[in-house]
Amino acid sequence: xxxxxxxxxxxxxxxxxxxxxxxxxxxxxxxxxxxxxxxxxxxxxxxxxxxxxxxxxxxxxxxxxxxxxxxxxxxxxxxxxxxxxxxxxxxxxxxxxxxxxxxxxxxxxxxxxxxxxxxxxxxxxxxxxxxxxxxxxxxxxxxxxxxxxxxxxxxxxxxxxxxxxxxxxxxxxxxxxxxxxxxxxxxxxxxxxxxxxxxxxxxxxxxxxxxxxxxxxxxxxxxxxxxxxxxxxxxxxxxxxxxxxxxxxxxx
Numbered sequence: 001x002x003x004x005x006x007x008x009x010x011x012x013x014x015x016x017x018x019x020x021x022x023x024x025x026x027x028x029x030x031x032x033x034x035x036x037x038x039x040x041x042x043x044x045x046x047x048x049x050x051x052x053x054x055x056x057x058x059x060x061x062x063x064x065x066x067x068x069x070x071x072x073x074x075x076x077x078x079x080x081x082x083x084x085x086x087x088x089x090x091x092x093x094x095x096x097x098x099x100x101x102x103x104x105x106x107x108x109x110x111x112x113x114x115x116x117x118x119x120x121x122x123x124x125x126x127x128x129x130x131x132x133x134x135x136x137x138x139x140x141x142x143x144x145x146x147x148x149x150x151x152x153x154x155x156x157x158x159x160x161x162x163x164x165x166x167x168x169x170x171x172x173x174x175x176x177x178x179x180x181x182x183x184x185x186x187x188x189x190x191x192x193x194x195x196x197x198x199x200x201x202x203x204x205x206x207x208x209x210x211x212x213x214x215x216x217x218x219x220x221x222x223x224x225x226x227x228x229x230x231x232x233x234x235x236x237x238x239x240x241x242x243x244x245x246x247x248x249x250x251x252x
Contacts (some may be wrong), residue, residue: 033234088221089155090228093192095156095184103182105226112151112229113251117198119159119213121172125234127174130155134176135238142246147249150224153179156201158215160189186203196220221245 094104114133118126133153140148153176157163160183163171168181183189193200201214219232219241229248232241 036125043145047179067101087197087228090222090226091197092196092226093188093195095185095188095192097164098165098172098181101166108152108154109226109234110224112245113220113222113226114151114153115156115222116154117156117158117195117196117215117218119157119194119215120167121159121210122212125217129219129234130175130179132238133179133219135176136241136245137176137236139242143242144250147246150249151245155179155181156192157181157183157189158193158198159213160184160186221248 090105092105094102097103114136116126116133118131120126133236137148137151139155140151155168155172155175156167163183165183168183172179172181181223185194198216198218199214201217203212203214204213217234219230221232221244223229230244232244
C-alpha cells in the first residue's frame with residue numbers, strides 16, 4: 001500500500017513557474033489579434049474588447065491544459081514507485097563536484113543532506129528555492145549551530161548539457177557558501193534523478209537556442225547513511241523546514 005507521506009509527496013511535485021508560459025501564450029495570442037496584417041479591417045470599440053476577452057479565455061484554456069498535462073506526466077512518474085511504509089526514493093549514485101572529483105552518496109556519510117534538483121538557467125523557481133535553502137541554513141546556524149554543522153546542502157543539475165563545472169561555479173557565487181553544486185554526464189544525472197523520482201522534461205528551444213526544463217520542485221532530506229528521511233515541498237516556508245529538521249535531529 002502506498003504510504004500517506006508518499007501520496008503527499010506525489011501531489012507536492014511542482015514544476016517551473018507557469019508565469020513565463022502564461023505570459024508567452026497570452027502575449028502571442030494578443031499579438032496575433034492586435035496585428036491583423038495589411039488590408040485587414042481594424043475593428044474598434046466594443047468588438048475589440050470582446051475579441052480580447054475571447055483571446056484571454058483561449059489563452060487561459062491553453063495554460064490550463066498545459067498544467068494538467070504536466071501533472072499527469074508527474075503522476076505517471078510517481079506511480080512507478082511501489083512501497084509499503086516510506087517511499088522507495090534514493091539510492092546509490094555518482095556525480096562530479098566543482099573540483100572535478102567523483103562523489104557519491106558515501107562521500108557524505110555521517111552528514112544529513114538537503115538535496116535539490118534544478119538548473120542554472122532557471123529564471124525564477126530555482127533561485128527562489130536556493131534562497132530558501134540559505135535561509136534554512138542561516139536560521140539553523142543561529143539557533144542550533146550543532147545541527148547546522150551536520151547538514152550539507154546539495155544542488156544537482158538536471159541540465160548537464162549546459163551546467164558545466166565552470167557554469168555552476170559562477171552560478172554558485174550567488175548562493176549560500178555551504179551549498180555544494182554537482183553535475184555529471186547525462187547518464188549519471190539520469191540515473192540519480194530516476195532514483196529520486198524526479199520529473200524532467202526539456203521544453204521546446206527558442207529561436208536563440210535557449211530552453212527551459214520542467215522539473216520536480218522538492219527538497220529531499222536524507223539521513224547520514226544516505227537513506228531518504230523526509231521531503232519539503234515548494235509551498236513550505238524556511239521556518240517550516242527548520243522546524244521539521246529540528247524535530248528529526250534534536251532530542252525529544
